[in-house]
Amino acid sequence: MVRAGLKPGARLPTEKELADEVQMSRTVVREAVKILSALGRLSVQKGRGIYVAQPEQSSWQQSLANFLPADLRQVDELFEFRRHLETTTAHLAAQRATPAQVRAVREAARQSSEAADRGDMDAFTAADEAFHVGIASAASNMFFASTVDAVRRLQRQASVIGLAGAAGGSLRVAAGQHEAIAEAIAAGEPDRAHALMADHIDLTAHQFQREIWRRVVPGDGDNS
Structure with a gap:
């Protein structure tokens, strides 16, 4: 055919x-x-x-196709799903990552820190992508890996709207979290990797919500 x-x-x-x-x-x-x-x-x-x-189209594919990055309710649901998904991949990666995969995750974390120090948003975004995809690959489960890839594509759509012009300080905090997660995976500590990834996703969700609030009510963003 x-x-x-x-x-x-x-x-x-x-x-x-x-x-x-x-x-x-x-x-x-x-x-x-x-x-x-x-x-x-x-x-x-x-x-x-x-x-x-x-x-x-499966219901999963349909939900992805219908995602609206400007719909705050859907974005909250996306972060909620990411939290459960990526804490699991971090937990598995700490148990299953090969030495080469550990090196790749550490390198991506290092590059995100360097990009944050320079205030280079494009370089940080690329390193952030490599970091999360690297952890998903290290979980050694093709379903987790493909789902993380799909969800992060939606995350990029939301970030263009909600995190454009994110402060350099926020990037540095996120990069520091990358470094800590990478070390937990390298040390083979699944529970710590899980907890650190949860904190990392929560931070990103909070930054998004704070930035949206700042745009809706100028001057009040720091009080959220």
């Missing part, structure tokens, strides 16, 4: 025509169609034919 360039909704030849095309028996083709239909790749419509199935 990929080779033929068929798109969702496209009609395929009949089983007999497919068998002739691939030079296999109709029994083999029929079984292949059954398997692809069960996997959701094909749609067999009685009396009409075989079609390339329309991709279905």
Whole structure:
């Protein structure tokens, strides 16, 4: 189907025509169609034919597609989810990280500290990304790794709105937390890594909420 360039909704030849095309028996083709239909790749419509199935979005995919970075309720839910997700990856990373993964996480933390000292937001953002993705990879679970990647893409959307122009002092505090989390992972201390990551996500959430409040009520942000 990929080779033929068929798109969702496209009609395929009949089983007999497919068998002739691939030079296999109709029994083999029929079984292949059954398997692809069960996997959701094909749609067999009685009396009409075989079609390339329309991709279905899971509720998880749908929720990501509907995320609104300016909706404060959704952003709060995102931070809540991140807290549970990334405390778990930090906990697992402290148990499972290889020496090479530990070095990568430490290096990302170091780079975030250097960027914070320079007040370089772009460099800090890149190092921050490498740090969190590195920890997710070190958790050695592809589902955690892919979910952290997806959630952080949403986080970037929210940060553009809520954390643009974040103060250098805030970056330095976050970088210090990176360093502490990296050391807990390197030392193989899962409980400490978990607790430090919770504090780190909470800090980011608080910074976001404070910045939003400052923009809504100028001059009052420091009182939140």
